[in-house]
Amino acid sequence: MSQSTARGPLVLGIETSCDETGVGLVRDGVLLADALASSVDEHARYGGVVPEIAARAHLEAMVPTIERALATAGARPADVDAVAVTAGPGLAGALLVGVAAAKAYALALGVPLYGVHHLAAHVAVDTLEHGPLPSPSIALLVSGGHSSLLLVEDLARAPVVSLGATVDDAAGEAYDKVARLLGMPFPGGPPIDRAAREGTATIPFPRGKAGDGTFDFSFSGLKTAVARWVEARRRAGEPVPVADVAASFQEAVVDVLTAKAVAAARAHGVETLVIGGGVAANSRLRALAAQRCEAAGITLRVPRPGLCTDNGAMVAALGALQVEAGTAPSPLDLPASSTLPLGV
Helix, strand or coil, rough: HHHHCCCCEEEEEEEECCCEEEEEEEEECCCEEEEEEECHHHHCCCCCCCHHHHHHHHHHHHHHHHHHHHHHHHHHHCCCCCCEEECCCCCCHHHHHHHHHHHHHHHCCCCEEEEEHHHHHHHHHHHHHHCCCCCCEEEEEEEECEEEEEEEECCCCCCEEEEEEEEECHHHHHHHHHHCCCCCCCCCCCHHHHHHHHCCCCCCCCCCCCCCCCEEEECCHHHHHHHHHHHHHCCCCCCCHHHHHHHHHHHHHHHHHHHHHHHHHHHCCEEEEEEECHHHHHHHHHHHHHHHHHHHCCCEEEHHHHCCCCHHHHHHHHHHHHHCCCCCCCCCCCCCCCCCCCCC
């Protein structure tokens, strides 16, 4: 058997749903390259992502990032067997850049195009580190734009089912807003995580929707409670214990996230929990999830932090699974959808 027939397809993945231009290359379940260009510094002064700035940054970074990924993998464009791209959800302008680029490469190279769902891709990236995902599994995805609980049967063949989601602010969004309140930089997740390690979670901030019997989340009330607590201290002329506020806020977030994730697994008789998304890099979320999963007899799978945030590897991983499963490719008039539903 020749080397070319012995190897599986080389899949190029493109991710542009927000402020990260990610390009990944995957073959036979192995990540060969994961190139990233971020525009986060351009958004920092605004305290959040500006869609027009993100789209322009994707335009400027797309070709260099693809070339860097190919060079890292020791591959040429002609070696690519399929192109996968995030078709949604995300920022409309940012998605359009990625989808247009993917169409151009697929057409120029004469290879199939696969439009994938952003959340399903966050689940798929775990297979690059821990192998095939047991069926069924529960996925907890937590980021600046999403806080979702999903039931996953087969990433390549069956629709991912939403069990619950945030009804207002996503967890990552709440982190950003609380960080700004405490004078910390954007994005807020890493500085709050660092500050929390020096503090004690002694402030009884509320746990939104903690006991409502659903798998939905709510973090808007928590964010408001933190703001009011801090403002009351400042009005009274008292110092704000930043580390304790960070620790107490973070504990409220991860307490609800992990409790509902374990409850979802128990309710559906599932023995595997996958955590993904940018907030999955949070040290306290990882620690509490590990503790509660062990107590419940649930296997916990969390990718390394670099694969939790938006990246091209996750798109290439899901695209590769679909190629190998014989899934029909997307048409070249594939639209970019900022509200793309799961299961499409």
